[in-house]
Amino acid sequence: MNESLSQGADGAEFREQFVAYLDGELDAAAASEIERRLAREPQVQRELQQLQQAWDLLDRLPQAELDDKFTRSTVEMIAVAAEEAAERPARPRAARWGWARKVAALAMACAAGFAIVRFGWPDANEQLLRDLPLLENLEAYRQTPSVEFLWAAAFFAEGSESQRAVEDLSQRKVRVESMAPEEKEQLWRRYERLRVLSGDEQARLRSLEAQIGRDAEAGKLRQVVAGYQHWLEQLSSAERAELFNLDSEERLKRIARRRAEAADRLGPEDAKAFADWFEASLLKQRPALAAIPREGLRKAQIRQIVESFLARSDARWPPAPAAQGQKRAAWGPQDFASLREALSDKARRQLDKAALPLERRTLLIGWLRQVYGPGAGGRRPDLSQGLSEERLHKFFAEELDDAERARLLSLPLDQMQRQLRQLYWQRHGPGKAFAAPGKVAR
């Protein structure tokens, strides 16, 4: 066995520092000290390699994948607990616990409802048909306080398909019956979500839908609603929830900002090119980083530098703090020339357009945030973990548009799966790793 660092002159204290370095817990000065020792002491390098290898082996441990059954049984168990609590007279607030029963009912009704929609058509489903235009854009209606709001968000009509002519109930019935099973199930889930809303909110949504129907420009408004719905579906549940909590004015501002950010976002290939360029430039600036023997560690250190840079409100480009005793080096035109070459035409145009230093800095920091910031992968090393095939399949079927699906299907299988996972994590982010797309309507 190799002599451990803790057994040598360094003792436990150095080992703690060393492990903290591996965990990305040291500040820049302490990390530089470790890096200096790494660069000149082979034993320290060996130690680092072994600790990291042992840590990497933990990736072999299986990770649980739970399905809806677990969720349902947990919710049912909680519903029973709620019921028991509600029966206790000494608990005056227990009446509020009824919502847990609603969730349990919802979970069970989803399974039953699918069978009803698929195999039969009892009169009870007439309300579902009446609510069909509302259900098909439920998220957008939930996030629309008034018709005026829709006019203020009229840009959503661009690129949105013109909406079908008004249907009567029998036409709606024919259309629903011809839906694919997945579409029926989704419709039923939305119906159940509508039914668990408060009576006032249900009435508001139905009234809004009727108001749109009566408007002289109903067709245009429905296009706005459909475009809005499509846009909302691209957001994560948490982002939708955040939007929902804003008042009309703030919500419109947030929508405008989000759309502007999306226009500036790099595609997957440009994001990779940008990350490669950034890391290569950083290594040129910080030779100590280049001396770190393992690529994974080097990247972790780079990520740490970038994360602390992005966390600062006065972030100035370039992010790399100068090594001690050295002047902070600016990144010159030649650096940007190599970036320019690596980018697609679209991203290159964005870079060229941001000609002024401030504009360019804002653009580059935005890209940096996209590539390294929250939602871009965080410290999670293997983005394939915790993502079931079933969830990926749902994501592919429900959240991608036709063009994205066609592009993925044209790729070799392994490449397609890799890119699909990347897309999933780009939209759902590490903090949202286990969210089921479209699971929540708010």
Added chain:
Amino acid sequence: MALSESSTDNYALIDPDVRLMLEVRDGSAAAFEELMLRYQSRLVTVLEHLVGRRGQAEDLAQEVFLRVYRSRERYTPGARFSTWLFTIANNVALNAKRSRSRRREVNVEPAESGAFGAAPLEQMAQAASGQMPTRQLDKAELRDVVRLAIATLSERQRMAVLLSKFEEMSYADIGAAMDMTPQAIKSLLSRARENLRTALEPYLQRGDRPAPEVP
């Protein structure tokens, strides 16, 4: 702990799951279901490697969610949601261990020298060296070796390792979840990683990697 309104707002701003939990507090069933979907697999993963049994891990995870549900009306954000959830998970797991001890059940969980009992590290090393054939280990064998290595850690070390590895929590967050200082977590993880390195050393020295799986 009393929290200022601004710190509550801060957590709500930076952590979308805190915002979901605030919706749960305000009576949203959908938000609760969403949180469960987000965390159930992660929670069971950590608990399974902590207690060593999948079935028990699922039972404990349900207990954790029940506690979240019961606490919802008193909920005030004082940390990231995941930190709060794993604080509950840590307490639930410790309680379960105490109950098991009271029932004098045979405990399959080995523990390192220290807080929880005698160390099977030597046993582990023997087992490992006994399993050191000239061939490469396949995936399942290597997984078992890693499980065994994890099992050699004390419960506290194991919890800290699992939160660091699978939840990628900072020392401060792990400390909050386990009611320890960040400095204590630093020492704990340092010892844990050294123990893991020792337990897995035969495989590291040989540069063993799992053989590719034959379909």
